[in-house]
Amino acid sequence: MEAAPGGSPAPAVEAPAPQPEAQTLEPRSVSAKRGEDRRAGRLSFCTKVCYGIGGVPNQVASSAMAFYLQLFLLDVAQIPAAQVSLVLFGGRVSGAAADPVAGFFISRSRRTGSGQLMPWVLGCMPFTALAYFFLWYLPPFTNLRGLWYMTFYCLFQALSTFFQVPYTALTMLLTPSPRERDSATAYRMTMEMAGTLLGAAAHGLIVSGAHGPHSCEDAEFPGPGAVSPHATCLYSVAAAAVAVTYPVCGGLLCLGVKERPDPSAPASSQGMSFLAGLGLTIRHPPYLKLVISFLFISAAVQVEQSYLVLFCTHASQLHDHVQSLVLTILVSAVLSTPLWEWVLQRFGKRMSAFGICVMVPFVILLAAVPTAPVAYVVAFVSGVSIALSLLLPWSMLPDMVDDFQLQHQHGPGIETIFYSSYVFFTKLSGAGALGISTLSLEFAGYEAGACKQAEQVVVTLKVLIGAVPTCMILTGLCILMVGPGPKVPSQDSSHQLSLRRRTSYSLAAS
Template identity: 25%
Template sequence: MNNPSMQAQKLSFWTKLAYGAGDLGPAICANVQVFFLLYFFTNVAGLPAGIAGSILMIGKISDAINDPIIGVMSDRTVHPWGRRYPWMVFGAIPFGILFFLQWIVPSTNQSFLFGYYVIIGVLFNIAYTVVNLPYAALTPELTQEYNERTSLNSFRFAFSIGGSILSLVIAQLIFSLFKGNPIQQYLVLGIVCAIIAVLPIYWCFFGTRKRTLSNNKKPEEDNNTNLPIVEQIRVAFSNGPFLFVIGIYLCSWLGVQLTASILPYFVVNWMKLPEATFPQVAITVQGTALIMLFVWSLLSKKVGKKAVYFMGVCLWIIAQIGLFFIQPGQVGLMYFLAVIAGFGISTAYLVPWSMIPDVIDLDELNTGQRREGIFYSFMVFLQKIGLAIGLFLVGIALDIAGFIENIPGQPTPTQPESALFAIRVAIGPLPTIFLVVGLLLAYLYPITREVHDQILLQLRERKVNK
């Protein structure tokens, strides 16, 4: 396979760097949401946990619904910049503005707050999809080479994890500067993160568009997605390996985001540590994941994506189980488990997104069409539906368990034993169940490096014979 056509697939360092930067803004915003939004609703805006969970569920379900619509629309876009870039360029500013508006507490009336946060959440999720989904679909348009895609995604998720760490560092600095005023803390956090999130999207556009256009010299010929949406969905879901990738991604990210959402409650309410400790724990996890991202990327070239996923997730499961049994005062052990969890979380970033372009190649071999948008959108669609349900159940479980929401301006209340047990279950056994299912699906995933090489060989032969 080491022929000139394969060498042409190699991407420069600067192209990879620019592509990776495109995920920095969405990562910053998504990470702040995952770690702080539920906590912000209950402990700053003063909403009950059940209502807060409902707001998040509505936002995620609406987000999931708009994914396939925007995915198909981006596949059908005809523009001098290509199919993906117009969405990113024109969606970046609204994306930043709507993110900031989530962190305002405009009233003390719970009914008004519920309506406000639902509307802003729905609009922000549309803007997020407009920017991030076409960006993600750039991967197979930049290169078709198996290992090069893994390398490209390692740059992407280096920025993603780096953005997550940066957001936590920013949060810690802002919280220390505005002590005693949580409303102002989150307002400033929203402004700063919104500004930082928008600029790298334009870096990605200017840094990669020449490479993308050179790989798609006649974009109108690739725009062959004239089938009705329902028919495209049927074709996508008839692709067996695609279903496995969806499942692996869903299980991995449920593990990540459920843990992240409950982590502030775990650190403050169970471990009885100051709120300032929480960003430090999260930085430990994300920092380890950032370092391990490149280690796993190199290792995958030798042993394959599936083996890397198995190794990382097994370590991750050990960490989740340990968090369930850890007791207040065992701070050193908590940080050690955070490091072990970071080993596994990095594979959740890297592996599923490195698999999806291979599935798209298989679909092109079977159908003669390239539909990156529809595959990426439905991958994210099902992940968001599952996440919406998961976050809703966590909020309801805390409510049923007797979790006491914080009243703005008042000290943090002492939680009952039932609420503390619910927090421990949400951070330990619940993510572990999803991770075990993800391991099973990864074991059954059929596209190996050798299989993918054969797919590319057949695609090239088809093009030569036309």
């Protein structure tokens, strides 16, 4: 070592000797470290399943409401269509408004022994279950029923938002690996599809005796009649069955899933404020494009689900096929979700988005030819497309977060803001779509509780089931395909992101 600076040629010959050794040792240590990171980032099958089960209750409840709430409010509670429009619009707006509020309070909350997100998830579940039950309860008074359902629908939407925002954002804290996050998202979507199937099936089977041609045949006149006590009892039983899923699935989520915060982030890290982070996210072009496109696509799916039962009941001779058609949609959605996950990995997420428009010609065909064979084909294809429309945005959101972090290295990760703002905008679009479409039934002359509706109502339902979703889906896909997509980080880049990431749940509020 002392002879090296001397300038003799001997050390010059000996100097390169240790250099190859250093070059060979360093890649080995780096590769070993990367192997450990990959193993540490892998999620067990049990963790993925328990994580997916946590999202089941909200999907069970949302599925029952999507297919049967309008029918319950119009024909069982017998609220005028204009009031139903206000109930649906007000509830969705309250849920949308709760998203940024949830993100703000979650960002200010402190980490506990069970994590920072899990207390929010578990704490909201019992209150959400109660709000859901009273949403389907028929109060003894008649004059203020609209206010009753508005109150509990708003409560349910707000409480379910305070559950859903931390639950979906938990994806970013399960593992730093993008592939494992996509896998966990696929598990979650599969379990949520199963929950959607369970909710519509259980609720539909229980309340099937409350609707049907026999109720009109037994009526003395085809107009609005008295509320059946049997129907109200069936809806209360169905609501109780759905509400029970909240504590059961919440317990499994708590037992099987643990948060994994970034170990490099100090407990008291000070990041950007919530409002500042929100301003940055909505100016991020890939994220903005994703949000705008799925404003239309998600609204189309909600309109399609909400008016299918009403269409079959009042605009076609498919009364006896309602339950079977709903189950066909949901079964095809559940079975196609793993297939779509493979398609996303094989062909890319943007190219796979074209699968959503498969349902377009079929819904138009159903509106034109409302027969049973056509209806079942449309139900199957619609389920396949709906599965992709639900899986795709949640699979693309982690890529948006990583792309944002690659471009904004000065601040911490802001996963909560990404997830909460996305849900906020999609709920807001659904509120507008359902509110306006239900109000159109009022203008068409819909009579609450009537067995036969006017011809204008039938035409309106055909437009709502065919033309409206078609225009929305095509518009959303055109927006999604414009411009380049986000850069998906490699495994090495994702490791660097995990070292640099400061979780959004420790953001300091302004």
